Amino acid sequence: MKIGLDIMGGDYAPKATVLGAIAAHKVLSAAHRLVLIGDKPTALSLLEENNYSPDNFDFVHTTQVIGMGEHPTKAISQKPDSSIAVGFKMLKDGELDAFSSAGNTGAMLVGAVFSVKSIPGVIRPAMATTVPKLKGGLGILLDVGANADCKPDTLLQFGVLGSLYAELIYNIQSPKVALMNIGEEEEKGNLLTQATYPLMKDTKLFNFVGNIEGRDVFGSGADVIVTDGFTGNVILKLAESFYMITLKKGLKDEFFDRFNYEQYGGSPILGVNAPVVVGHGISNPEAIKNMVLLSKDMAESGLIEKMKQAFQ
Structure with a gap:
């Protein structure tokens, strides 16, 4: 299972998100692979500072960031290489089983609805x-x-x-x-x-x-x-x-x-075709860890399939 994490989202990113990824990795099993989406060199530097091997993660480098105050729809369309936009593309293409971010809430909503889309009937x-x-x-x-x-x-x-x-x-x-x-x-x-x-x-x-x-x-x-x-x-x-x-x-x-x-x-x-979790903008590493674990639980529970069945 591949779990995507936007490491650029949140007031204290990327430090808090990378530290949260480390905390999450320590409790995840070998069957779960965390994919860190964002500035790869910065992530590698933070991992080195904390003596944690980058081999524990997959990385997808992005060059753009959607700020907390940006217009959601414009930002998604005008910043295709942002960590949020790339995360949703990967989720849509089946390269991720779940995606979470503590970034711009509006952008996460827009991305969810226009990328993985609402469950038919919702x-x-x-x-x-x-x-x-x-x-x-x-x-x-x-x-x-x-x-x-x-x-x-x-x-x-x-x-x-x-x-x-x-x-x-x-x-x-x-x-x-x-x-x-x-x-x-x-x-x-x-x-x-x-x-x-x-x-x-x-x-x-x-x-x-x-x-x-x-x-x-x-x-x-x-x-x-x-x-x-x-x-x-x-x-x-x-x-x-x-x-x-x-x-x-x-x-x-x-x-x-x-x-x-x-x-x-x-x-x-809830009500979209894949597990998506939005974290609090002021998320610290503990909150990031629990955001990742929640997205993992949603992916493993069969929740999305049950919702699809309910709205058939």
Whole structure:
């Protein structure tokens, strides 16, 4: 299995990404081969500094980098030799089994949709994240930023994608899927949630348990929480702040420690024809390592094939 890593993506690249690749290699088996995509001479220099053999990796040298603030579509088309563009070309051509980057999120979304493309039947791919639960374990929240505006049938599909992801990657059997709303009652919410509720209630595609409110996100009432990308991103950024607040206040708490993004590595783009993971822009080596491991798990789980079957 070949796992592609963009070593130029992220605020602390390429040092953090190469160090993360080293950390990932130490826990991967001989059946997994990491392909480092980006500035090869720099990568070799960093490996030498850390006394780690370059023979442990494959390299694909690229000459361009898509910056964090660049326009995604323009950057992908105008920088064909960027690490992100090359990574997606390799993924599309079957030269990689998975691809991950902590670089420009928009470029990763554009690359995924226009290169490996959406699974037939999927209206819009979604980005997912994990949320810790008070009583242990975790849940899945989607969408968290790919689609700021959604329609009811799109949210219904997010329920399918999130349920399969929770089951195959986190071994949650018959995941409980809930719709994010401002009240538990069926008639509550805006036009979007009011129209989505009956679709989810009638579906046999997943285990729908009704509406969920913001105060219950970290409870045990749901394993998968479905919402539009605007709301999901607000929840995600708020949740990420909890960990930083505890650090600044000098508080030590096991539950809030689980909000540390480093543990989860990145957000998968669900609904495309290959495993793609987007890491946090401020990813350190630990986060890069876990991003790589998540992309490996997605490739090994048969998740993409199961999603294809679900949307036939």
